[in-house]
Amino acid sequence: MSETKKSDVTVPAQASAPEAENDVLLKVQGLQKHFPIRKGVLQRQVGAVKAVDGIDFEVRRGETLGVVGESGCGKSTMGRVITRLQDPTGGSIHFEGKDITRLNTAGMRPLRRDIQMIFQDPYGSLNPRHTIGSIVSAPFRLQGVEPEGGVKKEVQRLLELVGLSPEHYNRYPHEFSGGQRQRIGIARALALKPKLVVADEPVSALDVSIQAQVVNLMDDLQQELGLTYVIIAHDLSVVRHVSDRIAVMYLGKIVELADRTSLYESPMHPYTKALMSAVPVPDPRRRGAKSERILLRGDVPSPIAPPPGCRFHTRCWKATEICKTTEPPLLELRPGQQVACHHPESFQDQAPQDTVLLTAAKEAAELVADEVLAESAETSAAVAAEVKAHAEPASEGVSRTSDGVSKSSDGVSKTSDGVSKTSDEPESTDK
Numbered sequence: 001m002s003e004t005k006k007s008d009v010t011v012p013a014q015a016s017a018p019e020a021e022n023d024v025l026l027k028v029q030g031l032q033k034h035f036p037i038r039k040g041v042l043q044r045q046v047g048a049v050k051a052v053d054g055i056d057f058e059v060r061r062g063e064t065l066g067v068v069g070e071s072g073c074g075k076s077t078m079g080r081v082i083t084r085l086q087d088p089t090g091g092s093i094h095f096e097g098k099d100i101t102r103l104n105t106a107g108m109r110p111l112r113r114d115i116q117m118i119f120q121d122p123y124g125s126l127n128p129r130h131t132i133g134s135i136v137s138a139p140f141r142l143q144g145v146e147p148e149g150g151v152k153k154e155v156q157r158l159l160e161l162v163g164l165s166p167e168h169y170n171r172y173p174h175e176f177s178g179g180q181r182q183r184i185g186i187a188r189a190l191a192l193k194p195k196l197v198v199a200d201e202p203v204s205a206l207d208v209s210i211q212a213q214v215v216n217l218m219d220d221l222q223q224e225l226g227l228t229y230v231i232i233a234h235d236l237s238v239v240r241h242v243s244d245r246i247a248v249m250y251l252g253k254i255v256e257l258a259d260r261t262s263l264y265e266s267p268m269h270p271y272t273k274a275l276m277s278a279v280p281v282p283d284p285r286r287r288g289a290k291s292e293r294i295l296l297r298g299d300v301p302s303p304i305a306p307p308p309g310c311r312f313h314t315r316c317w318k319a320t321e322i323c324k325t326t327e328p329p330l331l332e333l334r335p336g337q338q339v340a341c342h343h344p345e346s347f348q349d350q351a352p353q354d355t356v357l358l359t360a361a362k363e364a365a366e367l368v369a370d371e372v373l374a375e376s377a378e379t380s381a382a383v384a385a386e387v388k389a390h391a392e393p394a395s396e397g398v399s400r401t402s403d404g405v406s407k408s409s410d411g412v413s414k415t416s417d418g419v420s421k422t423s424d425e426p427e428s429t430d431k
């Protein structure tokens with residue numbers, strides 16, 4: 001996808017308290033969506049798919065929040081729950097300060113004007129038997145709204161707004177290309193002048209050449225209409241250009257949430273780093289970029305029985321015992337950058353006493369390019385040195401090398417905190 005026009009201006013990370021409250025359009029706390037698994041004649045519940053398993057975030061007015069993560073991590077479910085197309089099983093959702101968590105269909109009706117969703121599939125989301133005019137005017141009919149100048153005139157204005165001809169009013173979806181259909185979906189979503197638009201993979205079904213056009217259109221409309229977006233995508237290639245802040249999801253949890261500059265310049269969660277390394281780097285000056293790719297072994301584990309502790313520990317090259325036993329909380333380690341990791345990148349280790357890599361981490365490290373390990377080591381060593389300069393002398397029993405990190409003969413070392421694993425350290429019991 002080519003570059004889009006999003007400016008580098010990010011939404012301010014901090015504002016004074018009342019201002020900040022006003023600034024928040026959507027606030028999600030401890031949000032959960034568990035799908036029950038039932039078996040037998042009595043349909044007894046035997047388990048649950050923990051698609052979204054306790055997430056907290058805010059969406060500020062006028063911003064674009066990107067949500068990324070591999071397939072199955074719960075992004076779409078999160079989108080459907082925050083728009084209340086599905087009911088949450090736990091937590092709360094506040095829209096403009098109003099608790100909408102438990103509103104029923106009738107209670108949600110007035111809010112349907114304000115909260116809209118754009119879907120991935122421009123083919124499946126438009127009824128093939130309806131004309132474009134009928135599709136785009138549906139929200140007016142459903143809400144009983146009569147726009148000034150009449151529905152037809154308003155629909156034609158919307159079609160023009162999204163770059164289509166008003167003459168397309170009487171045509172059918174099959175007469176349009178994928179990009180044009182997505183424009184029709186956008187026109188429909190914007191019909192009632194919503195405040196929040198949740199777009200689930202809005203361009204991933206489109207040709208790469210068309211993706212930038214649709215993203216640019218959404219960007220223009222945001223400026224023009226003052227929209228707030230939540231844009232869901234499976235990788236960073238699209239959201240990196242359009243988002244002010246980005247939430248990275250893994251197995252039903254947010255593992256990192258940061259403004260995009262911080263996320264790109266200094267990702268703190270190893271999973272974010274892996275996702276970033278999967279994005280093709282167009283800059284030819286970044287020599288050897290290809291060899292820096294991190295390959296994640298295997299699929300995302302099942303959300304029916306997620307791994308204990310940090311859910312990413314089974315695939316992480318930095319995982320130690322604590323990662324297996326204790327879930328790291330999502331903490332704001334740097335201003336505007338929240339991360340849930342015991343051994344974050346480029347930052348003081350959160351569990352410096354825990355130095356022995358898990359067996360799975362050693363296997364995962366084989367898939368992490370030497371350049372990545374070296375880069376981790378370099379930044380971590382710098383952080384460790386800085387911490388050392390300001391803190392008490394290192395505690396007993398933990399050895400720190402002068403460069404903060406070493407790579408052992410088996411090619412694996414824990415690099416996050418400048419503590420190196422030596423060959424006589426005991427093996428973890430991770431089996």
Ligand SMILES: Nc1ncnc2c1ncn2[C@@H]1O[C@H](COP(=O)(O)OP(=O)(O)OP(=O)(O)O)[C@@H](O)[C@H]1O
Binds near residue numbers: 050074077
């Ligand atoms: N209605 C449902 N009933 C049971 N399980 C569901 C339901 N909807 C989603 N899931 C499960 O919840 C998990 C998260 O799915 P979800 O579609 O939200 O993930 P995703 O990150 O959006 O993935 P993708 O990009 O493939 O859509 C998956 O394991 C999925 O199978």
